Amino acid sequence: MARNMDRIVSGVDAKVVIIGCGISGLSAAHRLSKSGFQHVRILESTSRSGGRIKTGRLGDKVVEIGANWIHGPSEDNPVFCLARQYGLLDPEALTPENQAIDVGANPPWIHNVFSSSGRKLTSEEFDPAKEMFCTLLEESSEFHSGGGEPRASVGDFIRSEAKQQAAEKWKDVDENTRSLRMCVISNMMKEHCCVNGTHSMDEVGLGAYGLYKTLPGLDCTFPKGYEGLIENLMAELPSGLVTYNRPVRCVRWNNKDKRENTLTVECDDGERITADHVIITVPLGYLKKHCSALFSPPLPLHKLHSIQRLGFGTNNKIFVEFDSPWWDAECEVIHLVWEDEDDVVDQVPDLQRSWIKKLFGFTVLKPTERYGHVLCGWIAGHESEYMETLSEQEVTQSITQLVRRFTGNPTLTPKRILRSQWFHDPWTGGSYTFPGKGCSAQDLENMMEPLPTKGSQAQPLQVLFAGEATHPCYYSTVHGALLTGWREADRLISHYSSISPSLPKSNL
Numbered sequence: 491m492a493r494n495m496d497r498i499v500s501g502v503d504a505k506v507v508i509i510g511c512g513i514s515g516l517s518a519a520h521r522l523s524k525s526g527f528q529h530v531r532i533l534e535s536t537s538r539s540g541g542r543i544k545t546g547r548l549g550d551k552v553v554e555i556g557a558n559w560i561h562g563p564s565e566d567n568p569v570f571c572l573a574r575q576y577g578l579l580d581p582e583a584l585t586p587e588n589q590a591i592d593v594g595a596n597p598p599w600i601h602n603v604f605s606s607s608g609r610k611l612t613s614e615e616f617d618p619a620k621e622m623f624c625t626l627l628e629e630s631s632e633f634h635s636g637g638g639e640p641r642a643s644v645g646d647f648i649r650s651e652a653k654q655q656a657a658e659k660w661k662d663v664d665e666n667t668r669s670l671r672m673c674v675i676s677n678m679m680k681e682h683c684c685v686n687g688t689h690s691m692d693e694v695g696l697g698a699y700g701l702y703k704t705l706p707g708l709d710c711t712f713p714k715g716y717e718g719l720i721e722n723l724m725a726e727l728p729s730g731l732v733t734y735n736r737p738v739r740c741v742r743w744n745n746k747d748k749r750e751n752t753l754t755v756e757c758d759d760g761e762r763i764t765a766d767h768v769i770i771t772v773p774l775g776y777l778k779k780h781c782s783a784l785f786s787p788p789l790p791l792h793k794l795h796s797i798q799r800l801g802f803g804t805n806n807k808i809f810v811e812f813d814s815p816w817w818d819a820e821c822e823v824i825h826l827v828w829e830d831e832d833d834v835v836d837q838v839p840d841l842q843r844s845w846i847k848k849l850f851g852f853t854v855l856k857p858t859e860r861y862g863h864v865l866c867g868w869i870a871g872h873e874s875e876y877m878e879t880l881s882e883q884e885v886t887q888s889i890t891q892l893v894r895r896f897t898g899n900p901t902l903t904p905k906r907i908l909r910s911q912w913f914h915d916p917w918t919g920g921s922y923t924f925p926g927k928g929c930s931a932q933d934l935e936n937m938m939e940p941l942p943t944k945g946s947q948a949q950p951l952q953v954l955f956a957g958e959a960t961h962p963c964y965y966s967t968v969h970g971a972l973l974t975g976w977r978e979a980d981r982l983i984s985h986y987s988s989i990s991p992s993l994p995k996s997n998l
């Protein structure tokens with residue numbers, strides 16, 4: 491029998507289906523349940539909760555296959571507040587000092603730098619280039635409000651400015667040092683391909699780059715794994731709320747046939763579920779590939795264009811364990827600088843032969859007492875996607891050659907490795923969102939706009955959109971994703987409290 495929206499006077503009766511059980515779907519369900527909604531259901535395509543929050547093991551060590559840090563752990567970060575409430579953090583992360591440190595997007599990591607000729611670089615070779623790069627990156631953030639950006643992409647801007655400034659500022663520096671400094675800038679570009687989850691900084695729009703906002707607090711990790719956050723939230727949901735292994739094939743909305751429900755969710759196995767509201771939380775990578783099949787009728791054009799314009803690329807990790815360290819005790823990040831890259835490049839010429847050149851370096855898992863000697867290599871882009879197709883043995887071989895070459899030590903041998911493969915995950919199709927060329931704040935607004943759009947006579951709030959790609963300034967993060975889940979839950983809560991003010995206030 492057709493459900494009629496007119497007879498639903500409170501959220502208690504409303505049937506809400508959430509698609510995807512990552513942090514955004516989970517936080518939406520959590521808030522709705524706590525606010526008295528009794529018919530909330532999550533449909534998840536895989537056999538687990540958490541999505542891109544995924545904790546794994548390297549031997550007996552806990553490692554993060556997906557999200558790694560709480561970015562900006564301080565009072566305004568809901569992930570930090572929940573993790574603190576659930577007792578999931580080390581005491582150091584909880585200190586007021588840690589919360590007050592404001593480093594923007596540049597963590598003050600202690601580095602070791604090695605070059606492709608097997609030499610450790612000096613600060614004179616590394617620091618001036620790093621400084622120039624960081625200044626240019628900061629400048630790249632300044633165009634979003636004013637418009638009139640001089641170049642289309644962050645990559646174009648940094649490349650042209652760096653070349654010009656190097657010729658002026660470093661004109662008295664000897665040719666070899668200057669060339670090496672430009673190679674360092676290439677290394678930084680590759681690092682920021684990882685940070686942004688893009689193939690190349692040439693794909694990141696200069697006009698929208700500054701939309702991303704940081705929070706104060708020195709990034710911290712979950713000692714027992716990020717999935718602890720998911721487990722604690724799950725434990726507070728009514729049991730049976732999540733249905734696993736239930737991919738959704740199509741959301742039929744705005745159905746005008748009076749004999750049928752306005753809104754139906756069709757699963758891969760053919761099951762059809764009627765609903766009053768659907769919250770979509772699938773990743774942008776999935777939407778880019780499947781949005782024409784996922785919605786009937788299709789999404790409005792402005793939404794489709796924003797899905798296309800926003801970027802969604804790949805950033806993968808390769809964990810590597812060694813018997814003993816070849817880096818300094820205090821070192822937190824290792825940069826690997828190729829000496830033939832003084833043209834400011836962040837892509838390799840031949841994917842199959844030289845994909846490994848895209849790996850910018852490693853972060854060191856700390857503290858050593860917990861992790862032993864484990865590094866996390868970072869690699870973005872098509873090179874990273876190609877790496878996913880290789881066997882673990884082939885990846886290990888390339889990593890071994892790489893560290894031997896850069897350290898000049900021909901005996902270094904990894905004990906074991908583990909890598910992520912986010913591009914080939916059929917439910918994700920990459921890692922996270924970045925603003926592509928030509929993007930603006932309007933694209934993120936379009937992403938979060940519910941359907942039918944304002945002004946329509948049809949039943950309101952049929953399809954709502956959450957997930958990291960729908961946050962106006964914290965896209966690509968866990969806290970951004972979590973906030974979007976709350977935002978869409980609140981949209982429904984305030985919708986129903988305007989009809990019938992009897993719902994209890996959310997007690998999150």
Ligand SMILES: Cc1cc2nc3c(=O)[nH]c(=O)nc-3n(C[C@H](O)[C@H](O)[C@H](O)COP(=O)(O)OP(=O)(O)OC[C@H]3O[C@@H](n4cnc5c(N)ncnc54)[C@H](O)[C@@H]3O)c2cc1C
Pocket residue numbers: 509510511512513514515533534535536539540541542543555556557558559560561736737738739771772773776805806807910912917918920921922956957958959965966967968969971
């Ligand atoms: C390598 C990597 C490192 C990262 N590091 C950090 C970090 O350090 N700090 C940070 O804050 N963020 C980080 N992130 C980003 C962070 O993980 C994400 O922004 C966040 O987890 C996204 O949550 P979400 O709910 O939006 O999406 P997801 O977690 O992707 O959840 C979406 C869910 O939808 C499901 N789904 C997809 N299609 C369907 C379908 N048709 N039917 C049913 N279900 C479907 C998926 O299986 C998935 O469970 C990282 C991500 C990656 C990949």
